[in-house]
Amino acid sequence: MHAPAASVAAHQHAPPTGFWRKHVFSLDHKVIGKQYLDLALVAVVTGMVLSWLMRIHLAWPDLPIPFLAKLSPNGAAGGVITPEYYLSLMTMHATIMVFFVLTSAPFAGFGNYFLPIQVGAEDMAFPRFNMMSFWTTCVAFLVLISSFFVSDGPALSGWTAYAPLSAVGKDAGPGQGLGQTLWGLSIAIFCVGQLLGSLNFITTTLDLRTKGMSLARMPYSTWAWFITSVVGLIAFSVLLAACILLLLDRVAGTSFFIPGGLVISDRLQPHSGGSPLLWQHLFWFFGHPEVYIAILPGFGIVSHILPVFARKPLLGPRVLIACMAVIGGLSYTIWGHHMFLSGMNPFSALLFSVPTLIITIPSTIATLLWIGTVYGAKLRLQTPALFCLGFISVFVSGGLSGFFLAQPSIDTYLHATYFVVAHFHFVMAVAAMFGIFAGTYFWFPKMFGRMMNETLGKWHFWLTFVGVYCVFFPMHYLGLAGNVRRYAAFTDDYLKPLIPLHRFITIAALFTGAAQLIFLYNLIRARFWGPPAPANPWQATTLEWSTPASPPPFDNFGGHPPAVYHGPDEYGVQGTAGDYIMQASSEPEPARLAGR
Amino acid sequence: MGKLFAVVLTVITLVATAIVAMHIWWPPPDISVHGPGIDRQLGETMIMAGILFVVSQLALALFAWQYSAADGRKIKTFPGGPTPLVVFAILLVGIETLALTFVGSKVWAGIFQTPPDPSSLQVDVQAEQFAFYFRYPGPDGTFGATHPELINEASENYLGLDPAHDPDARDDIVVPTLRIPVNRPIALTLHAKDVNHSFYVPELRLQQDFVPGLRIPLHFTATRTGRYEIVCTQLCGLGHYNMRAYLEVMPQDAFDQWLKQQAAQQ
Numbered sequence: 001m002h003a004p005a006a007s008v009a010a011h012q013h014a015p016p017t018g019f020w021r022k023h024v025f026s027l028d029h030k031v032i033g034k035q036y037l038d039l040a041l042v043a044v045v046t047g048m049v050l051s052w053l054m055r056i057h058l059a060w061p062d063l064p065i066p067f068l069a070k071l072s073p074n075g076a077a078g079g080v081i082t083p084e085y086y087l088s089l090m091t092m093h094a095t096i097m098v099f100f101v102l103t104s105a106p107f108a109g110f111g112n113y114f115l116p117i118q119v120g121a122e123d124m125a126f127p128r129f130n131m132m133s134f135w136t137t138c139v140a141f142l143v144l145i146s147s148f149f150v151s152d153g154p155a156l157s158g159w160t161a162y163a164p165l166s167a168v169g170k171d172a173g174p175g176q177g178l179g180q181t182l183w184g185l186s187i188a189i190f191c192v193g194q195l196l197g198s199l200n201f202i203t204t205t206l207d208l209r210t211k212g213m214s215l216a217r218m219p220y221s222t223w224a225w226f227i228t229s230v231v232g233l234i235a236f237s238v239l240l241a242a243c244i245l246l247l248l249d250r251v252a253g254t255s256f257f258i259p260g261g262l263v264i265s266d267r268l269q270p271h272s273g274g275s276p277l278l279w280q281h282l283f284w285f286f287g288h289p290e291v292y293i294a295i296l297p298g299f300g301i302v303s304h305i306l307p308v309f310a311r312k313p314l315l316g317p318r319v320l321i322a323c324m325a326v327i328g329g330l331s332y333t334i335w336g337h338h339m340f341l342s343g344m345n346p347f348s349a350l351l352f353s354v355p356t357l358i359i360t361i362p363s364t365i366a367t368l369l370w371i372g373t374v375y376g377a378k379l380r381l382q383t384p385a386l387f388c389l390g391f392i393s394v395f396v397s398g399g400l401s402g403f404f405l406a407q408p409s410i411d412t413y414l415h416a417t418y419f420v421v422a423h424f425h426f427v428m429a430v431a432a433m434f435g436i437f438a439g440t441y442f443w444f445p446k447m448f449g450r451m452m453n454e455t456l457g458k459w460h461f462w463l464t465f466v467g468v469y470c471v472f473f474p475m476h477y478l479g480l481a482g483n484v485r486r487y488a489a490f491t492d493d494y495l496k497p498l499i500p501l502h503r504f505i506t507i508a509a510l511f512t513g514a515a516q517l518i519f520l521y522n523l524i525r526a527r528f529w530g531p532p533a534p535a536n537p538w539q540a541t542t543l544e545w546s547t548p549a550s551p552p553p554f555d556n557f558g559g560h561p562p563a564v565y566h567g568p569d570e571y572g573v574q575g576t577a578g579d580y581i582m583q584a585s586s587e588p589e590p591a592r593l594a595g596r
Numbered sequence: 597m598g599k600l601f602a603v604v605l606t607v608i609t610l611v612a613t614a615i616v617a618m619h620i621w622w623p624p625p626d627i628s629v630h631g632p633g634i635d636r637q638l639g640e641t642m643i644m645a646g647i648l649f650v651v652s653q654l655a656l657a658l659f660a661w662q663y664s665a666a667d668g669r670k671i672k673t674f675p676g677g678p679t680p681l682v683v684f685a686i687l688l689v690g691i692e693t694l695a696l697t698f699v700g701s702k703v704w705a706g707i708f709q710t711p712p713d714p715s716s717l718q719v720d721v722q723a724e725q726f727a728f729y730f731r732y733p734g735p736d737g738t739f740g741a742t743h744p745e746l747i748n749e750a751s752e753n754y755l756g757l758d759p760a761h762d763p764d765a766r767d768d769i770v771v772p773t774l775r776i777p778v779n780r781p782i783a784l785t786l787h788a789k790d791v792n793h794s795f796y797v798p799e800l801r802l803q804q805d806f807v808p809g810l811r812i813p814l815h816f817t818a819t820r821t822g823r824y825e826i827v828c829t830q831l832c833g834l835g836h837y838n839m840r841a842y843l844e845v846m847p848q849d850a851f852d853q854w855l856k857q858q859a860a861q862q
Contacts, residue, residue: 082834083834083835083836083837083838084833084834087831087833087834087836156833156834157831158831162791162792162830162831164790164791164792164808165791165792165831165832165833168791172725172790172791172833173725173833173834174834175834176833258808259808259809260744260809261744261809262744262789262790262791262808262809263724263744263747263756263789263790264725264789264790264791266747266748266749268744268745268747274809275809276792276807276808276809277807277810310663310671311671312671312673315673315674315677315678315681316677316678316681316682319678319682341794341803341804341805342805342807343804343805343806343807343810343812346704346705346708346709347709349704349708350697350701350704350705353697353700353701354694354697357693357694357696357697358690358694360689360693361685361686361689361690364685364689365678365681365682365685365686367652368652368681368684368685369678369681371652371655371656371659372674372678372681373674374656374659374660374663375659375663375672375674376663376671376672376673376674377659377663377671378663378669378671379598379660379663379664381597381598381601381660381664386597386601389601389656389660392656393605393653393656396648396649396652396653396656397612397649397653400645400648400649401645403641403644403645403693403696404638404641404642404645406693406697407637407641407696407697407700407704408700408701408704408708409633409634409637409700409701409703409704409707410634410637410638410641410700412634412704412707412801412802412803413623413634413638413798413801413803415803415829416794416796416803416829416830417829458597462604465604466604466608469608469612473608473612476616477615477616477620477621478621480616480621480622480623481621481622481623481624481798482623482624482796482798484796484827484828484829485829486831486836486837487836487837488834488836488837489837489838490837491837491838492825492827492840493825494624494798494825498621501621572671
């Protein structure tokens with residue numbers, strides 16, 4: 001395919017000089033990308049602390065947590081978490097992690113920073129939209145966090161916010177007042193930010209590629225961000241509509257999701273005609289694609305980084321891109337697998353089950369391609385590479401439990417148990433986090449011009465890798481034993497024997513969480529005091545390593561947009577610089593040491 | 597480093613798999629007619645997923661062992677390129693999973709897509725924050741109509757019955773425990789008073805949501821007497837974790853006697 005020529009060599013906008021324009025309300029995609037990553041860092045620390053509190057409460061329900069009593073005198077009087085506060089912690093943990101970490105970091109964060117550079121553009125197509133997209137996301141986060149400080153506490157109806165619990169208001173108990181309204185508002189605002197971001201990503205990828213950057217030469221990470229934005233554009237529009245309807249039910253007296261005849265807190269509710277299942281359909285029509293919005297950038301990052309450290313090209317690059325596209329497309333046909341037992345027509349369970357199983361095929365192929373890429377490699381197991389291998393391992397672990405949950409008959413037993421918690425934490429949370437870690441260690445030298453410490457990085461990897469298996473694998477066992485999720489305490493006779501396993505998980509979670517302090521320390525130390533990074537520390541080929549400096553100048557390429565002559569992963573070749581050829585190098589197509 | 601990765605991953609894989617294989621944490625013994633179908637499906641999926649888990653993790657471990665720090669060695673392409681992997685995924689994984697789903701569909705259809713036996717014992721179930729109530733039709737065999745506006749916890753009219761005007765409602769039996777005779781088909785009708793709830797009995801291999809505004813049928817036959825917990829699995833508010841009732845599966849004659857006693861009290 002012929003790529004559009006980079007006809008605009010001059011700056012499209014001049015570099016700003018003032019503090020606010022440069023660092024706060026910046027139009028520069030690199031600053032915005034870093035802002036997204038910083039926001040995600042704040043969010044992930046918050047989300048992880050919440051998960052610690054939940055885990056401690058599950059293992060030792062009566063143990064007082066001193067600082068919590070000060071932070072939330074209602075939710076944790078004397079430091080002991082109440083059942084409703086537990087549910088609030090859970091709801092906020094999930095909402096913060098899914099939206100502000102797993103969507104913000106790998107997609108909006110790295111995507112913003114590197115997508116324009118990787119296609120050889122000077123900035124995003126719509127820099128003002130881009131700035132708005134970050135700041136709306138930031139407002140959404142602040143609105144969500146503010147619900148911790150309202151009188152009856154934050155929302156507690158889960159990140160899925162099933163109606164009518166989430167729709168009827170205060171009568172339904174604590175957390176259903178202002179907290180739930182703020183939750184709906186926050187997510188609606190977040191959707192607007194994502195829509196602006198997605199539009200930007202799509203337009204930039206299609207319109208701003210530099211000379212020679214044909215689709216076939218586009219890096220896999222760019223492909224992943226592009227496909228993710230297409231998925232996100234549809235998914236977040238539906239969620240935005242759903243959130244508006246939910247807010248109307250809450251504040252304007254409508255009944256989209258509330259049927260008639262409900263008696264809550266001894267009061268007949270003044271609603272009629274709505275459908276709780278409508279909310280579930282709308283939510284999961286977004287919610288399932290959202291899983292892929294979280295993980296596809298991870299696919300891209302791993303496919304981008306793995307060849308660098310394997311020193312050979314990706315196995316089956318076109319197959320991999322096709323897999324990502326098929327996954328993106330199919331992600332809209334399988335939302336009903338969250339609803340097998342929801343009371344929808346049981347026949348539709350079978351209809352949703354088949355595409356759910358079919359989507360495992362492209363996921364399996366992608367996994368096999370990565371494992372096949374490691375075959376015959378000259379592996380350099382530096383930290384980014386370790387996290388790539390870890391990603392493959394945890395993605396396999398999480399993906400395989402999907403086979404169980406995709407079958408309605410088995411789901412009859414495993415639905416709403418810890419088996420599901422194990423499944424989605426491995427396949428989207430931990431896998432996506434490993435993608436984020438791989439990306440951070442890999443791109444840090446480019447973003448900050450300094451190197452992260454390799455020894456600390458390796459310690460971080462080993463403790464995290466073993467840690468996540470200790471935390472999340474036993475949750476499969478809990479689920480097999482019928483342990484219901486979203487319980488603030490285990491008072492049922494059949495659940496009491498499982499408490500020792502819960503204690504093991506809690507201890508593992510605290511250790512694994514503590515191991516993240518190594519990462520945090522490494523990150524902060526390297527950002528300010530790390531040794532200067534060489535121009536191309538990993539001997540990689542893509543355009544981000546052809547910028548004149550690290551971090552790249554305001555217009556990325558110093559006013560000289562590069563031309564591209566090669567594919568994104570020309571490793572294992574005899575090039576002038578070594579066993580690789582940069583995309584922007586005009587040397588002729590090389591002799592390949594081994595075929596693809 | 598590659599060798600360390602290989603060893604760690606192999607240990608994780610083997611320990612994780614061994615614990616599953618030893619059934620240390622496993623579903624409780626099944627007490628339903630349809631349960632063995634689900635257990636078989638679960639077992640077959642476990643074997644398939646287990647094999648794929650061990651093979652792919654060990655392949656990753658092996659390659660990481662073999663191909664790390666291989667300076668001086670030439671890179672090699674995967675034999676045959678991506679094609680054999682694509683064929684493997686489509687044929688083996690695709691056919692295996694689709695086969696599983698077609699077999700599993702029968703199990704599913706047997707529970708959720710067949711009408712209950714006409715001779716089933718009818719029980720009406722109401723879920724509310726944070727309790728279950730079970731209603732038997734009484735000697736007339738007919739349930740009285742429910743009126744949400746009449747629901748009153750204080751006067752123990754949990755379902756909103758109107759015995760003053762509705763003769764069908766007068767002999768309805770409303771209790772907080774689900775008592776059923778063993779080996780007899782049971783047909784439940786689930787409805788919710790306030791928000792979503794769910795009916796889950798692990799031993800029965802049965803789970804179904806309550807949805808406000810819907811009356812959802814659910815049927816089963818229990819094959820073993822005993823006392824089991826019915827738990828709520830759909831987040832319903834602060835008392836969710838504590839929302840439970842008991843299922844008592846009784847011999848037929850004991851059940852008949854109990855029902856007679858209850859009817860006499862109405």
